[in-house]
Structures are given as C-alpha cells and as structure tokens.
C-alpha cells in the first residue's frame with residue numbers, strides 16, 4: 001500500500017512540473033534601510049558620489065551597505081534565492097539545490113530519481129566534481145542532453161590562486177555578475193585540511209579591525225556560489241594537500257546575515273552521498289546577530305563560532321558596531337540559554353587580540369566571568385595587520401600571559417597562529433575595499449588619548465637617542481595610565497603600518 005502511494009506520488013510529480021522561483025533581484029539602494037540610515041548621517045560625504053565598492057566590482061556596480069551606528073536593520077541584499085538560477089534565468093544552478101530538490105527537479109523533467117542520485121554523485125563525489133556534461137560518464141545520453149539545455153554546472157569561474165609561504169592558498173573567483181570573492185584553503189600537517197568559504201561579497205558589519213569590513217556589503221552569495229567554493233577547493237587541491245575535511249564559514253561576509261543560503265549550503269556539503277563533510281566539522285561564524293544565531297542553533301547542528309573580541313560594551317561598540325544592536329550581555333545570555341537545549345555542544349569564542357585595546361589582565365579576568373555557564377572553547381587570534389589598519393597585534397608574551405590566565409581559570413583556550421598573512425589570506429584580510437569605504441567609527445575617549453600620544457611620538461622620532469628619549473616619556477606616561485608597557489611600545493615602533501598592498 002505504501003509502495004503504491006509512493007508510486008502515485010511519483011507519477012503525480014512526473015505529470016506536474018515543479019515551478020522554480022524567479023531569479024534573485026537586488027533590492028534598490030534607496031529601499032535598503034541599512035544603507036538609507038547610513039546615507040542620512042553622511043549626506044555631504046556620499047550622496048553625490050558613485051555608491052559602489054569599485055575595486056571588487058569592476059563591471060557590475062552594487063550598493064555599498066555598512067553598519068555604522070545606532071540603528072540597524074538587516075535589509076536583504078540580493079541573491080536570497082531558494083533554488084538558484086543562472087543570470088539569464090533560463091537555466092537552473094545544480095549546486096543551489098539540496099538533494100531532495102534536485103530529485104524533484106529531475107523528476108519534473110521526466111527522469112527517475114536514480115538519475116538524480118547518479119548526477120549528485122558526479123557533482124560532489126570524490127575525484128569527479130563535474131563541471132560540465134562532458135564529465136558525466138555513465139549517464140544516459142537523453143538525460144545529459146536535458147541537463148545541457150536546462151542546467152548550469154558552474155556558479156564560479158577561477159580567477160587566480162596565490163600561495164603563501166606557509167602553504168596557505170588563496171583562491172579568487174569571479175561570479176557571474178563580475179564580482180570577485182576569495183576562498184582560503186589551509187593545509188595542515190595533521191591531516192586537518194580546511195577550506196574557509198565566503199558567504200557575501202563584502203560585509204555590512206564594519207568590524208573596525210577587519211579589511212573585508214572596509215568594503216561594505218555588495219550582496220549575499222547564493223547557496224550554489226557558497227557550495228562551489230568547497231567543490232572547487234577539493235577539485236583543485238585534493239591531489240596536492242590531501243583530503244579537505246573541514247569547512248569554516250569565516251571568509252568574506254557575516255554568514256548569519258545570509259542565514260538561509262548558509263544553512264542550505266551546509267546541508268548540501270554534509271550529504272553523505274556527496275561532499276560528506278561531518279556536520280561537526282562545518283563551522284559557521286558570527287559577529288553576534290542574536291535572532292539569526294537562535295535560528296541557526298534551532299535549525300542546524302553545525303558548529304558555531306562567535307567573534308567576541310571585547311569584554312566591555314564600550315570597546316565592543318567601537319570595534320564591532322553590531323554590539324550597539326545586540327549587546328554583549330544579550331549575546332552571552334542567549335548562548336547560555338540556547339546551549340542548555342543542546343547536548344555535547346560547545347561554542348567557539350574567537351578573540352582577536354589588539355594591543356592596548358582588549359588584551360589587558362583585566363580583560364582576561366572579565367572574559368573568564370563572561371563565559372561562565374557557557375560550554376565553550378576560546379581561540380586567541382593574533383591580529384593580522386593590513387593597509388590602513390589602526391590596530392597593532394598583541395605581543396606573543398602578552399598573548400601567552402593572557403592565555404595562561406584563562407587556562408588557570410579552567411577555560412579551554414587555544415592560541416591560533418596566523419596563516420597566509422603574506423598573501424593577505426589570513427583572518428580579517430580578505431577582499432579588496434574600493435574607493436568608497438565603510439566609515440571608521442569614533443574612537444572612545446580613553447583610546448583617543450592613547451592614539452594621539454602614539455601618533456605624536458612616532459611621527460617625530462628621528463634617531464635612536466631621540467627614540468630612547470621618547471620611550472622614556474612614553475614609559476612614564478603609560479605607567480600612569482596603565483595601557484602599555486615598553487615592550488609593546490617598541491613593537492609598535494617597529495611595525496610598519498603600511499604592511500603590504502593588495503594587488504593582484
């Protein structure tokens with residue numbers, strides 16, 4: 001009986017083609033509340049200028065969206081598609097479909113579900129990762145003809161691949177509309193090779209220490225564009241680095257701002273007949289979008305990383321403006337409550353260490369208190385400088401001291417070495433801001449003093465005697481205000497702020 005019913009359902013599906021949603025449409029700039037609020041506060045600076053991030057969008061302009069202040073509404077920006085169609089809208093993007101959707105689509109064209117499974121294995125299976133009909137060995141000729149007419153295999157085109165001195169690979173892809181995104185593959189001696197995928201073109205969150213944040217947001221990536229980054233990584237690099245086992249959504253963009261496509265892409269990546277990543281080895285990171293974070297924890301079982309980076313609202317409001325909407329207390333309380341409902345699940349807190357900003361002993365003590373009652377691990381990350389950045393990395397000694405304090409308080413804590421820094425492939429270094437950039441935010445008063453003092457000294461140092469003189473002044477001042485010690489000052493003196501340019 002059940003089989004008969006299934007048969008009937010199958011026949012009905014064959015007779016009734018499943019309609020596909022229309023192609024994604026970008027919301028016009030003036031209708032996007034995030035950007036509209038941004039413009040209202042900066043009328044003279046921006047209204048008369050071309051409102052695009054030109055460097056990453058050479059051929060197709062899009063809106064620059066960034067979060068800079070007290071009001072924040074997460075407007076949708078393009079590409080919120082459910083299934084995914086190619087630009088022309090006539091062909092369906094195969095990699096934008098979950099397995100059940102692909103099965104339905106195949107049946108809607110008069111073919112058996114078995115054909116869908118064979119296609120799925122060739123799209124995602126080991127050693128095939130098909131990019132076109134010519135790579136679909138063993139599939140029926142009519143079926144291939146139908147695919148040729150109605151389906152698109154590729155959502156990305158390879159633009160360039162750069163290799164850093166530590167073996168990290170940065171892959172640049174061109175999207176169908178001419179925009180460029182970046183994906184990073186991080187090889188590991190321990191066989192834990194990781195692909196770091198982007199989820200948006202640019203990012204609206206405007207974290208002040210992040211190069212991608214300078215770009216503003218141009219648009220969300222489709223599920224197909226996200227999945228294909230992992231497929232491409234395996235296709236290009238498996239033979240060189242070995243099996244790629246881990247996926248982290250820590251490339252360009254705030255993944256939970258594009259939560260539908262991110263969850264969908266992760267679902268496709270973990271399918272056991274396809275890419276077959278373990279769900280616990282798929283990590284989605286967020287800057288702290290509380291409603292989306294709740295949804296993510298309810299709807300999926302993938303690992304979660306939260307970029308914390310500060311222990312007070314004052315500092316977090318400055319370096320991560322999303323905190324003005326979702327305060328530290330709310331974020332942590334939400335995690336505390338939500339993780340009670342999950343068993344054997346730990347959130348990973350990411351903490352980028354910025355010299356003199358969030359790396360004091362008091363910060364370490366506050367961090368211990370803040371994470372009380374939350375099953376978690378803490379990752380201390382060295383800040384990766386980039387052109388124009390106003391921050392400096394914490395010294396290794398200070399990071400170790402900070403780490404030890406957390407470990408003594410029985411936190412699970414790691415120090416993550418920077419990878420791919422010399423090719424701008426490290427954490428917070430992806431993308432390429434255009435001429436118009438997201439705004440730098442007002443520096444809190446106590447850090448303004450620090451910045452002014454450093455600027456005053458560093459621009460006047462001419463020789464070593466003068467340097468020692470300045471250091472002595474600085475030492476006396478810093479001992480009073482307890483921000484920096486001499487070692488840190490020396491480190492700041494010798495770090496070249498224009499570390500590198502970002503040319504391809």
Ligand code: SF4
Nearest residue numbers: 203205207210213253
């Ligand atoms: S750190 Fe992440 S969320 Fe923040 S601006 Fe950069 S990409 Fe966006």
